[in-house]
Amino acid sequence: KAGAMTAPEIALDILVNSSPQDTAKMVSLFPKGTKIRTMKIEDGTAYVDFSKEITNVPQGSYTELMLTTAIVNTLTEFPEIKKVQILVxxxxxxxxKGHTDILDPLERNTTLLKK
Incomplete structure (x- = not known):
């Protein structure tokens, strides 16, 4: 990819591509082969375009919610991002996968964060 990545892009890239440190207890939320195609920030909303592999998320509403929440919460750590629109x-x-509505931009969800 041409040019330097922005801090939000780097954070998202690490989220998508890093494996959990404790693979016995944790699995990567992102399906194998998931790529970040593009990301742009406009008026406080990050538009993140993923490859179609992201839809291979295992069945189950919890996994899907955790995946979308991980994306949104990672990006909304940055002050310039208030919402995230996930594109495929x-x-x-x-x-x-039929559970978490991603048609509109998502806002930070703190209910799943560890206290």
Missing amino acids: DGKKIASL
Whole structure:
């Protein structure tokens, strides 16, 4: 990818591509082969376009919610990002696997954060 990555892009890249340190207890939320195609920030919303592999998230509402929350909460750590629009192959889709609505930009969800 041409040019230097922004801090939000780097954070997202690490989130998507790093493996959990304790693989016995944790699995990577991101399905194998998931790529970040593009990311742009406009008016406080980050538009993140993922490859179609992200829809291979295992069945289950919890996994899907954790995945989308991880993306949104990682990016909203940055003051310039208030919401995140998840795209797949350049398009808005209703959900990754039928559970979590991602048609509209998502806001930070702190209910899943460890206290």
